[in-house]
Amino acid sequence: MAPAWSARLLCCGAYATLRNRCNTYPEVDVPVSPSPPASHAEWAALVVEGCAGNAGAFQLRLSRLIARLRREASPLANVLSRALADAHDSRLTLARDAASHQATLSPVDSESNLSLTTVQYPVHLDTPPVWTEQVEISLKQLIEEWRGAHKLLAAGLTPSRTLLLSGPPGVGKTLAAHYLAEQLQLPLVTLNLAAAVNSLLGKTGNNLVRVLAHARAQPCVLLLDEFDAFAKRRDDGQDVGELKRVVNVLLQAIDEWPATSLLVAATNHEELLDRAIFRRFDRWLRFPESSPAQVEAVLIGVGCSPALSAIVAPTLAGRPLSDATRLVQRAQRQVALHGQGFEDALLAQLAQELPAGEDVPRLLRAKQLKAAGWSLRAIGKDLKVNASTVSRLLHRTE
Ligand SMILES: Nc1ncnc2c1ncn2[C@@H]1O[C@H](COP(=O)(O)OP(=O)(O)O)[C@@H](O)[C@H]1O
Numbered sequence: 001m002a003p004a005w006s007a008r009l010l011c012c013g014a015y016a017t018l019r020n021r022c023n024t025y026p027e028v029d030v031p032v033s034p035s036p037p038a039s040h041a042e043w044a045a046l047v048v049e050g051c052a053g054n055a056g057a058f059q060l061r062l063s064r065l066i067a068r069l070r071r072e073a074s075p076l077a078n079v080l081s082r083a084l085a086d087a088h089d090s091r092l093t094l095a096r097d098a099a100s101h102q103a104t105l106s107p108v109d110s111e112s113n114l115s116l117t118t119v120q121y122p123v124h125l126d127t128p129p130v131w132t133e134q135v136e137i138s139l140k141q142l143i144e145e146w147r148g149a150h151k152l153l154a155a156g157l158t159p160s161r162t163l164l165l166s167g168p169p170g171v172g173k174t175l176a177a178h179y180l181a182e183q184l185q186l187p188l189v190t191l192n193l194a195a196a197v198n199s200l201l202g203k204t205g206n207n208l209v210r211v212l213a214h215a216r217a218q219p220c221v222l223l224l225d226e227f228d229a230f231a232k233r234r235d236d237g238q239d240v241g242e243l244k245r246v247v248n249v250l251l252q253a254i255d256e257w258p259a260t261s262l263l264v265a266a267t268n269h270e271e272l273l274d275r276a277i278f279r280r281f282d283r284w285l286r287f288p289e290s291s292p293a294q295v296e297a298v299l300i301g302v303g304c305s306p307a308l309s310a311i312v313a314p315t316l317a318g319r320p321l322s323d324a325t326r327l328v329q330r331a332q333r334q335v336a337l338h339g340q341g342f343e344d345a346l347l348a349q350l351a352q353e354l355p356a357g358e359d360v361p362r363l364l365r366a367k368q369l370k371a372a373g374w375s376l377r378a379i380g381k382d383l384k385v386n387a388s389t390v391s392r393l394l395h396r397t398e
C-alpha cells in the first residue's frame with residue numbers, strides 16, 4: 001500500500017476511534033464549544049509524523065492538538081495528555097538505558113574513521129559550579145522547563161530546545177552543558193570538532209548533518225562547543241561555499257530542533273557568529289567575566305579557607321575561573337611534595353603569575369579594598385602610598 005494511502009486510512013481509523021471514544025462520555029457535562037473540532041488535516045499530519053518515526057515532531061503536534069481539544073472541552077484532552085506524559089517519561093528512560101550500556105553508536109567521519117561525537121552518561125560533576133546570578137536564574141528556568149516538560153506539552157508548549165552560550169574563555173560555558181546534562185539526567189553528546197571539520201570540501205556539512213540527525217533521534221543534550229568554528233559569518237571571505245552550506249545546515253537544524261533533545265552551542269567569539277544565528281536560539285545566555293564573589297565561591301568549593309579565598313579572589317577576578325582552580329591544584333601539589341603550608345604555597349604560586357618583583361601582600365590588599373569599593377585615595381592611605389601609585393599598581397596587574 002502506498003505510504004500516503006496508508007497514512008490517510010490510518011488517520012481516518014484513528015480519528016474515528018478517538019471521536020467514538022469521546023462520544024462514550026456523558027454528553028450533558030460537556031459545555032458546547034463555539035470553536036470547530038480539531039481538524040482532520042491536523043490528525044492526518046499527526047499520523048504521518050508518527051508513521052515516519054519523527055518522535056519530536058509527533059510529540060509537538062500532539063501537544064498542540066491536546067491544547068485544542070482542551071479548548072473544545074473534550075475529555076479526550078486529559079486522556080491524551082496523560083498518555084503523552086507517560087510516553088515522554090518512558091522514552092527518556094529508554095535513552096538513558098541505551099546511553100549507559102554503550103557509547104551510543106556514534107557516526108564516524110568517512111575519511112578519517114574518527115568518531116564524530118563522544119557520549120557521556122551519567123554525567124557527574126565533582127564540585128557544584130558557581131554561577132553569577134543572571135546565569136543561575138536562566139539555567140534554573142531551563143531545568144524547570146525540562147523537568148515540567150509534560151505540563152508544557154499538555155498545554156501545547158515545549159521547553160526551550162536550543163541554547164546559545166557566549167562569553168570569555170574559562171567562565172563555565174562547557175561546564176554549563178555538563179551541568180544541564182547532569183541535572184536533566186540526559187546523555188551528553190559532544191561534537192568532536194577535530195573529526196567533524198574535514199578539510200575535504202563538502203564533508204564538514206555532511207558530518208554536521210549526521211551528528212545533528214544522530215542527536216535528534218534520542219533524548220540527549222547535544223553540545224556544539226567552539227560553535228564559531230561552524231557558524232562563522234557568511235561574508236567572512238574564505239571558503240565561502242562550504243561555510244554557507246554549513247551555516248544553512250545549522251540554521252535549519254536550530255529551527256527544526258525537536259523538543260526531545262536540548263541543543264547547546266557555546267562560543268568564546270560571539271562577534272564571529274553569523275547574525276542570523278542569534279535570534280534562532282530559544283535562549284541566549286551571555287556569561288560575564290568572573291566576579292570577585294564568584295572566584296571566592298569557586299576557591300572555597302575547591303578547598304580554600306573562606307579567609308584566604310576572600311584575600312585572593314579580587315586579584316583573580318576578571319580572569320578565567322579555570323585559573324583559580326589550576327592555582328589551587330598547583331599549590332596542593334607543592335604542599336604534597338614539600339610539606340609547605342597551603343596558604344604560603346598558594347601565595348607563592350600566585351606570585352609567579354604576577355610581574356617580577358611585585359609586592360604580593362600589598363597587591364592583594366589593594367585589590368581587596370578596590371573590590372570593596374574603596375577610592376584610590378583611601379586605598380593609598382591604607383597602604384601608605386599615594387593614589388597614583390595605587391592606580392599604577394592596579395593597572396599593572398590587570
Ligand atoms: N562557573 C564555574 N564554577 C566552577 N568552576 C568553574 C566555573 N567556570 C569554570 N570553572 C572551572 O574552569 C574550568 C574550565 O571551564 P569551561 O567550562 O571549560 O570554560 P569555558 O567553556 O567557558 O571556556 C572548569 O572545568 C572548572 O574547573
Ligand SMILES: [Mg+2]
Nearest residue numbers: 173174225266
Ligand atoms: Mg569551553
